Amino acid sequence: MFRSNDQWALNSQSEAFRATMAQLTLLLVATVFATLADHFGSHVLTALSALLYGLTVVTGVVIQRRRARAHWQAHRDAAETVKSLAWQYMVHGGPFHSHVRDPDGLFKQQLEEHLRALRRVGWREPSHGPGTATPVPGALPGSGPVRNSLWDPTSRQEPDDPRHPQITRAMRAVRDKPFAVRKEIYLGDRVLDQLSWYGGRAVQARRSAAVWSALTALLTLLALTTAVVRSVGLASSWDLSGLLAASAATGVAWVETRRHHPLSYAHARVREGLETQRAVLARSVAEEQWPQAVAETEHLMLPQHTDWLARFGG
Numbered sequence: 001m002f003r004s005n006d007q008w009a010l011n012s013q014s015e016a017f018r019a020t021m022a023q024l025t026l027l028l029v030a031t032v033f034a035t036l037a038d039h040f041g042s043h044v045l046t047a048l049s050a051l052l053y054g055l056t057v058v059t060g061v062v063i064q065r066r067r068a069r070a071h072w073q074a075h076r077d078a079a080e081t082v083k084s085l086a087w088q089y090m091v092h093g094g095p096f097h098s099h100v101r102d103p104d105g106l107f108k109q110q111l112e113e114h115l116r117a118l119r120r121v122g123w124r125e126p127s128h129g130p131g132t133a134t135p136v137p138g139a140l141p142g143s144g145p146v147r148n149s150l151w152d153p154t155s156r157q158e159p160d161d162p163r164h165p166q167i168t169r170a171m172r173a174v175r176d177k178p179f180a181v182r183k184e185i186y187l188g189d190r191v192l193d194q195l196s197w198y199g200g201r202a203v204q205a206r207r208s209a210a211v212w213s214a215l216t217a218l219l220t221l222l223a224l225t226t227a228v229v230r231s232v233g234l235a236s237s238w239d240l241s242g243l244l245a246a247s248a249a250t251g252v253a254w255v256e257t258r259r260h261h262p263l264s265y266a267h268a269r270v271r272e273g274l275e276t277q278r279a280v281l282a283r284s285v286a287e288e289q290w291p292q293a294v295a296e297t298e299h300l301m302l303p304q305h306t307d308w309l310a311r312f313g314g
Contacts, residue, residue: 090171183290266310
C-alpha cells in the first residue's frame with residue numbers, strides 16, 4: 001500500500017507542477033506576443049496573443065478539474081500514514097506497545113481508521129499500478145526516499161499472513177527482537193535517515209528561494225527602470241515594462257507554487273524537533289516510556305505536521 005500510494009503521489013505531483021508551469025509559460029508567451037503586436041502594429045501577432053491567453057484559461061480549467069495537487073497530497077498522506085504505522089508496529093511504538101494482545105489486528109484497525117478519514121476528503125485506493133514517475137525537487141512529502149535497509153517496512157517483501165497483507169516478514173522480525181535492538185534499528189534506520197532527509201530538503205529549498213527571489217527582484221527593478229526611462233522621454237520605441245512585470249509575476253507565482261520559503265522553514269523546524277527526539281530516545285527513554293516517545297517522533301514526520309508548519313510558521 002505504501003509503494004502504490006507513493007507512486008501515485010509522485011505521478012500527481014509531477015502532473016501538478018507540469019500543468020502550473022505550462023499555464024505560466026503560456027501566459028508569459030502571450031504577453032510577449034502582445035508586446036510585439038503593440039510595437040509592430042501586427043494583427044497576426046495580436047491574434048496569436050489572444051489565442052495563447054485563451055489557452056491559458058483552458059489550461060486553468062483543466063487543472064481545476066483534474067485536481068492533481070489534491071490527489072498528490074491525499075496519496076502522500078496515505079503513503080506516509082502506512083509507513084508510520086508500520087514503524088510503530090515494528091518497534092512497539094504508539095498503540096503497538098509490548099503488552100497489546102493482538103498487534104496484527106490492531107494494525108489493521110488503525111490503518112482502516114486512518115484511511116477512512118482520508119476517504120472522507122476524496123482519497124481512493126489505487127486500483128492498478130501507476131506508471132513510473134520521477135520525484136520532483138522541492139516536493140512536500142513528509143518523508144524521505146524509499147530506503148533499501150533490511151528493516152525498512154516499505155521494502156519489497158512478501159507478507160507471511162494473507163489475512164494481514166500490509167505486514168511483512170521484516171516487520172514481524174523486528175517486532176520479535178529485544179528492546180535494545182528495536183531501539184537501535186529505529187534510531188538508525190528511521191530517525192537518522194529522516195534527519196538527513198529533512199536537513200537536505202531545508203538547504204535545497206533555501207537555495208531555491210534565494211535564487212528565485214533574486215531573479216524576481218531583478219526583473220522588477222528592470223521593469224521599474226524601463227518605466228522611469230519612458231516617463232522621462234529617453235526611450236519611446238519599446239515598452240518593455242509590462243513584459244518585465246509579467247515575467248516577475250510569473251517568477252513570484254512559481255515560487256508560491258513550489259513553496260520554497262515556507263518549506264525551508266518547515267523542514268528546518270522538523271529537523272530540529274527530530275534532533276531533540278533522537279537525543280531523548282537515545283539517552284533517557286526507558287522501555288515503559290518508549291511507545292509514547294515513538295508516537296511523538298512519528299507525529300513530527302507526518303505530512304500534515306510539515307504542512308501545518310509551512311502554512312503558519314513560514
